[in-house]
Amino acid sequence: MTPADSDQPNDLRPETDAAATPPSVGSPQGTGASSAAAAPDVAPPPPREPFQPREAPRAAPKSPRAAIEPTAVPPPPPRRRRSKAARNPIVVFLNGAMSLLTFIAVVAVIAAVYGKNRFEQPGPLTETKVVLISKGSTIDTIGDTLQKAGVVSEAWIFALGTKLLSLTGQMKAGEYEFHPGVSMAEVAEIMVEGRSVQHTVTFPEGWSSEQVVARLNDEQMLATRITAIPEEGSLLPETYKFTRGDTKISVLEKMRREQDRRLAEIWKARAEGLPLATPRDLVILASIVEKETAKPEERARIAAVFVNRLRKNMRLETDPTVLYGLYGGKAWVEGRTITRSDLAAPNPYNTYRINGLPPGPIANPGRAAMEAVANPAKTNELFFVADGTGGHVFAETLDEHNKNVQRWRQIEQQRRSDAPAPGATTAPAGSATAPIAPTPLRQNRSGATPQPASPSQNPATPAGQFPAKIN
Numbered sequence: 001m002t003p004a005d006s007d008q009p010n011d012l013r014p015e016t017d018a019a020a021t022p023p024s025v026g027s028p029q030g031t032g033a034s035s036a037a038a039a040p041d042v043a044p045p046p047p048r049e050p051f052q053p054r055e056a057p058r059a060a061p062k063s064p065r066a067a068i069e070p071t072a073v074p075p076p077p078p079r080r081r082r083s084k085a086a087r088n089p090i091v092v093f094l095n096g097a098m099s100l101l102t103f104i105a106v107v108a109v110i111a112a113v114y115g116k117n118r119f120e121q122p123g124p125l126t127e128t129k130v131v132l133i134s135k136g137s138t139i140d141t142i143g144d145t146l147q148k149a150g151v152v153s154e155a156w157i158f159a160l161g162t163k164l165l166s167l168t169g170q171m172k173a174g175e176y177e178f179h180p181g182v183s184m185a186e187v188a189e190i191m192v193e194g195r196s197v198q199h200t201v202t203f204p205e206g207w208s209s210e211q212v213v214a215r216l217n218d219e220q221m222l223a224t225r226i227t228a229i230p231e232e233g234s235l236l237p238e239t240y241k242f243t244r245g246d247t248k249i250s251v252l253e254k255m256r257r258e259q260d261r262r263l264a265e266i267w268k269a270r271a272e273g274l275p276l277a278t279p280r281d282l283v284i285l286a287s288i289v290e291k292e293t294a295k296p297e298e299r300a301r302i303a304a305v306f307v308n309r310l311r312k313n314m315r316l317e318t319d320p321t322v323l324y325g326l327y328g329g330k331a332w333v334e335g336r337t338i339t340r341s342d343l344a345a346p347n348p349y350n351t352y353r354i355n356g357l358p359p360g361p362i363a364n365p366g367r368a369a370m371e372a373v374a375n376p377a378k379t380n381e382l383f384f385v386a387d388g389t390g391g392h393v394f395a396e397t398l399d400e401h402n403k404n405v406q407r408w409r410q411i412e413q414q415r416r417s418d419a420p421a422p423g424a425t426t427a428p429a430g431s432a433t434a435p436i437a438p439t440p441l442r443q444n445r446s447g448a449t450p451q452p453a454s455p456s457q458n459p460a461t462p463a464g465q466f467p468a469k470i471n
Contacts, residue, residue, distance in 0.1 A: 115157050115160060115161060116161075118153070118154060118157050118184070119157055119158070119161040119183070119184045119185055120183055120184070120185050121183060122181040122182070122183055123151060123152055123153060123181060123182050123183050123184060123187070124150055124151075124152075124153050125150055125151050125178055125179070125180050125181060125182055126150075126180050127180055128177060128178070128179050128180065129149055129150065129151065129177070129178055130175060130176065130177045130178075130197060131145060131146065131149045131151060131175070131176050131178065132174075132175045132176075132244065132245075133145065133171075133172075133173045133174060133175075133176065133191065134173055134245075135173040135245070136173075137173065139159045139162055139163065139168045139171070140155070140159050142158075142159075142171065142191075143155030143156065143158040143159040146158060146187065151178050151182065151187060152184050152187065157184065158184045158187070158188070161184060161185070161188070162188050165188070167188050167192055170192045171188070171191040171192055172191060172192070172194040172196070173245070174191075174194060174196030174197075174243050174244070174245070175196050175197045175243060175244040175245070176190055176191065176195070176196055176197065177197050178190070196243045196244075197243065197244065198241045198242070198243060199221060199241065199242055199243065199244065200239050200240065200241050200242075201215070201216075201219065201239070201240055201242065201251065202238075202239040202240075203215065203235075203237040203238065203239075203240075203255070203364075204237060205237045205290055205364075205365065205366030205368070205369065206237070206287075206290040206291055206332070206363045206364070206365065206366070206369075207237055207332070207363065207364055208232060208328075208329030208332050208333070208362075208363050208364065209229050209230045209231065209232050209234070209235060209329060209364060210229050210328070210329035210330065210333070211329060211332065211333060212230075212235055212237070212252070212255070212364065213226045213229055213230070213252075214333075216248040216251060216252065217248065219248065221242075221244045221245075222242065222245075222246055222247060222248045222251065223245055223246065223247045223248070224247045224248055224249060225248060226248050226249060226252060229329075230252060230256070231360075232287070232329070232360055232361045232362065232363065232364065233259075233280075233283040233284070233287055233360065233361025233363070233364055233365065234256055234259055234364070235252070235255040235256060235259055235364045236255055236258040236259035236262055236364070236366070236367065237255075237364050237365075237366050238255075238258065238366070238367070240254055240255065259364075262367050262370070263279050263282070263283065263370065264279070266282070266367070266370045266371055266374045267279045267282060267374065269374060269375075270282070270374035270375065271374065271375050271376070274307065274373075274374070274376075275307060275310040275311050276373075280360075280361075281357060282370060282373050282374060283361050283365060283370065284357045284358060284360060284361050284362075285303070285306055285307075285357060285373045286303075286361075286365035286369040286370040286372070286373045287361035287362045287363045287364070287365045287369070288306065288316070288318055288320060288321060288358075288362065289302050289303050289306070289365070289369045289372060289373060290363055290365040290366065290369040291320035291332075291362060291363055292318065292320065293391075293392065294390065295390065295391055296368060298391060298392060299368060299369055299372035300372040300375070300376055300377040301376075301377045301379065301381070301384075301394060302372075302384060302392070303369075303372040303373045303376040303377070304376035304377040304378070304379045304381060305379075305381050305382060305383070305384055305394065306318075306373075307373070307376045308379070308380065308381065308382055309382055310356065310357075312382070313355065314382070315351055315352065315353075315354070315355060316351040316356075316357070317351055317352050318351050319338050320362055321349045321350065321351045321358045321362055322338055322342055322343060322345075322347070322349065322350050322351070322352065323336050323338055323342070324349050324358075324362035324363075325347035325348060325349025325350055325358070326342060326345070326347060329363075332363065349362065379394075379396075380396045381394040381395060381396050382395070382396060382397075382401075383395040383396075383398070383400075383401035383404075385401065385404045385405050385408050386408055387408070388408065388411040393407075393408075
């Protein structure tokens with residue numbers, strides 16, 4: 001076999017026909033001589049056929065029963081084993097951590113964009129609403145309160161937004177008014193600035209300290225209660241602002257501070273030569289002026305009458321001081337009137353019996369009354385009496401004053417004849433003396449015949465005439 005023959009497949013090798021070329025008789029087969037001698041007689045091999053691939057065996061058709069039977073699932077391919085480094089616990093942990101951090105970062109970005117838009121866009125409120133935020137409330141409580149009131153749509157966004165902006169420690173408790181469409185950012189700004197709802201309470205000029213305390217204790221929007229009555233004349237009656245939840249004593253302290261400030265300014269700007277030694281003297285006289293007239297244009301003139309009388313060492317002879325000495329601040333609450341026996345009764349405030357000023361203020365004068373005393377009208381008048389219209393007639397001499405008194409009595413007599421006075425005036429309990437009509441008369445005690453005196457047509461202002469109001 002030649003090398004070329006060995007490379008061919010067994011089925012393609014040329015077959016020799018032993019019958020066609022029998023060996024010579026007597027000659028050994030396969031000898032070199034005979035092979036060589038017979039070589040020329042061997043036929044050439046037939047041409048080779050082209051290679052034909054074997055056909056795959058066809059599967060025998062399945063029977064109907066075999067066709068419906070389930071076939072076995074081929075086994076899964078073998079899993080590739082991870083490298084030893086990939087199976088390291090630290091690597092596994094770091095991979096998981098990075099995946100988690102990536103997820104958190106994506107969620108945080110989405111939440112931040114959503115929260116920022118919700119925090120700054122107009123809110124759900126459709127009408128003005130007032131919300132009370134109590135002291136000590138946490139930011140979560142504030143958010144829940146605002147959401148229940150319909151001011152914000154989502155409490156958690158409001159709480160988170162204020163925390164991220166570091167506003168939680170700056171927000172103030174109070175009563176807040178929110179307008180329609182207010183955003184969470186605007187709500188936070190309002191609360192940080194403390195723009196809570198402002199209420200007002202007005203105290204009329206000439207109220208006693210007892211009246212002021214009674215008004216404050218009746219106010220339900222103010223906290224605590226006042227038990228001690230401040231000194232008369234230590235409070236400035238004006239309109240004061242407060243917020244719901246403020247204490248009553250805080251309003252009272254504000255009135256004290258305002259009185260001290262105003263009094264210092266007025267005392268510094270007073271006219272020269274006044275017969276007043278201290279700022280307290282100014283307040284005492286201003287409280288008398290406050291109770292003598294309800295007309296602002298008369299204050300400076302009435303103050304001048306009292307200043308002129310003090311300069312001449314004349315007694316003031318003013319009815320409001322007598323009433324205050326007898327009844328204190330209740331005189332103005334109860335609308336007390338004065339009798340002849342009251343004028344004769346000794347008390348430290350009876351300016352018909354004492355010289356100079358009474359020992360203290362009889363009310364809390366307003367700024368205008370104090371300014372009138374500090375700069376009284378330039379006049380020589382020493383007397384005044386009611387004119388029947390709510391004002392007064394002034395006089396420099398006793399004769400002129402007596403004529404004014406006679407006219408006043410005629411007016412009173414005409415009133416009694418035209419229409420009976422509503423209600424009878426009675427003397428205080430325990431007094432048998434008949435009451436006198438309130439005839440505002442100032443008498444010079446040097447030589448004149450004493451007559452009943454009453455300083456003003458309105459010596460005591462009924463409490464209901466000037467009601468304090470809460471806005």
